[in-house]
Amino acid sequence: MQALTGLLVVSVEQAVAAPLCTARLAEAGARVIKIERPEGDFARGYDTAAKGDSAYFVWANQNKESVVLDYKQPADNALLHTLIAKADVFVQNLSPGTLQRAGFGSADLRARHPRLITCDISGYGETSAATDMKAYDFLVQAESGLVSVSGGPTELGRIGVSVCDIGAGLSAHAGILEALLYRSVSSVGTGVKVSLFDVAADWMTVPFLQSEYGQGAPARQGLQHCSIAPYGAYQTADKALTILSIQNEREWQRLCETVLFLPELVNDPRFYSNTQRVQNRADMDQKLNAVFITLTASELRMRLLDASIAFGALNDVAGLARHKALRLRHTMTSTGQQVALPALPVQFTHMTNPKVHAVPGLGDATDRVWAEFEAQK
The missing domain is CATH 3.30.1540.10 (formyl-coa transferase, domain 3)
Incomplete structure (x- = not known):
């Protein structure tokens, strides 16, 4: 058995942060129903590197069921409410206020379903003056100061992977697990909120303290550590x-x-x-x-x-692919082709490790989920 076997997660998600969070829940045994717009999660189109699928999408969307809904339509809106009523966890990372206006605000959902855990992932939070700012990974790297301490002495540098998205997704995953533990002793669901900016700002604590109370933020050092030598x-x-x-x-x-x-x-x-x-x-x-x-x-x-x-x-990515410590896992793309990718970083000794399932095609589970949950009304 896996730790989250039997839990239902419904997620209105896109891009990387929320999908990575729910991918980790799915890998722990939860059933994850991914709600997509009719045009699909735009991360499906980031690239075609994984034998036709997006590398991002393959990484963050295994083991899920894709259901296409337009929650502005009455029937689809009603089905989404039915799904959430049956869910243990509801995750969303649309722009702040979008789902609230459609009748799916997290506080309202928890009032209606007291055991429900909700997780809202945003760029800059929901109450700051920056709420209306678009928030993608590189933008948050820049706004949070991460870029200012990255790169060489004469050149700024973006961190080479989407660290703010990844950090927000994994922080949300940790928060949801804490909320599940809290519910196990209190029988009460709770809200979890994570912003990309808060995560990046937390990671900037050491430069922040050095800047505010020390001799100033560290200068960019390229391939040297700013405060340890050699x-x-x-x-x-x-x-x-x-x-x-x-x-x-x-x-x-x-x-x-x-x-x-x-x-x-x-x-x-x-x-x-x-x-x-x-x-x-x-x-x-x-x-x-x-x-x-x-x-x-x-x-x-x-x-x-x-x-x-x-x-x-100092390896390149090809060096990673040949590294003696690299463990691999395999999954199937949305078109049924096998691809290898790095193994999950956590291994268990007394729980069942994740099984490999395919990446969902857009709307693959729509008809099946309609039939299943309409019958449960």
Whole structure:
């Protein structure tokens, strides 16, 4: 058995944040009915990389039933109300107020169905002055300051995956699980609200505190850590980049003695602590680079391994696909073709791990769900 077997989730969802949240619920055994407009979730058209399906859509929509409804039409509106009446969880990420105006406001739904858990995912929340702003991942990265601390010293950089969408979806998933635990002891459903901006702002806490109370927000460092040194990418004689990380003074000593063969650096006042190393990063890097440029990446990594120093190769996506730690799972696209994708990050020992189901075609379950829930009225 899976943890959420027997639970019904109804989701009016689009893009990435809400679909990823409900995908995780489906993977835990919940039945997820995905409500789509007649034209479908626009994430279906982001690309065609997954053998004709969108890579985003394949990732975030496995194990679901797609039902096409136009809730502005009386019959479809009534069916959606019937679905929600039977549901344990209702999730939505349309623009704030959209479903409220259609009669599906979360507070009203919980008043009508006291055990219902509702989850509203928005860009900037529902009460701020920014409510009317369109909120997509890159925009929130920019508005929250994430972009300002990403990239190289002379160039801003978008974080390369949709981190605000992903973070909001996973935060919503965690909130729903907490709400289910609360309901198990209180028999009362609750509302869960998550915004992309709140998630990004939470992740910006360290730069925020440094800016408000310290010496200012960290400058962009490219492939170096802004507040730990050495922690970054170093080039060897074969032009390969290796990222190494020193987290404490024991590791610094081992790096100096076992990797660099420069034991005198251990007690050099410029490098005696992490604070000094950050302040004197250029001098420190000059010492490191003078040694590393005489080694191949293989030789450097062997020394780091022998010294028990954390390191990693700077891989590209093709390197990820060949990585010895990569686990894969397989799913079927909406047209029945098999694709491989990275395995789920959580594995269980005493619960059934998720089964693989296909990505739904638009409206695949519409007739079946109509028949099932009309019969239950």
